[in-house]
Amino acid sequence: QVQLVESGGGLAQTGASLRLSCAASGRTVSIYAMGWFRQVPGKDRELVAATSGSGGITQYSDSAKGRFTISKDNAKNTVYLQMNSLKPEDTAVYYCAARDGTLLKTSANFYAYWGQGTQVTVSS
Numbered sequence: 328q329v330q331l332v333e334s335g336g337g338l339a340q341t342g343a344s345l346r347l348s349c350a351a352s353g354r355t356v357s358i359y360a361m362g363w364f365r366q367v368p369g370k371d372r373e374l375v376a377a378t379s380g381s382g383g384i385t386q387y388s389d390s391a392k393g394r395f396t397i398s399k400d401n402a403k404n405t406v407y408l409q410m411n412s413l414k415p416e417d418t419a420v421y422y423c424a425a426r427d428g429t430l431l432k433t434s435a436n437f438y439a440y441w442g443q444g445t446q447v448t449v450s451s
Contacts, residue, residue: 329354329440331423336445339413343449347408349423349442357381357401360431362438363408365419365447372422372435376408380429390416413449420444 335347347363362377375395378385382399396409406423424438432438 329356329359329425331425331440331442333421333423333442333445336421336447338448338450341414341449341451343413344409344411345413345447347410347421347423347445347447349406349408351404351406351425355401356399356404356406356425358429359425359427359440360429361399361406361423361425362432363397363406364422364424364435364438365417366422366444367419374433374435375421377431377433378406379431384431386431386433410447413447415449415451418448420446 330352332350339345360379363375364372366372375391376387376397378397378399394412398407422444423442425440426438
């Protein structure tokens, strides 16, 4: 199994940038497709970005396209989410997730391993 720990969340102003990190331990991330999801109270967890095992294939939500970038450093066993041009509606708890297998999936139901989450708050 893989254990995931997110970091890098915090308070940011509209238009600012944050980079979230997801450090994995226990197994190499190269054998997992991984994703970043976010959740606000009362709503389902939604995909922000996902990447394949190799990191060569990525997919983004419509709200993240053009602003966020997911990347995977298999050597460091870490996945990143670079978030630029932040908006108040990006405020949420952000979760890193991994799924068994290298194929990218967009539904949270396919991901078996989750971090504890990191809060991102964007002020207007």
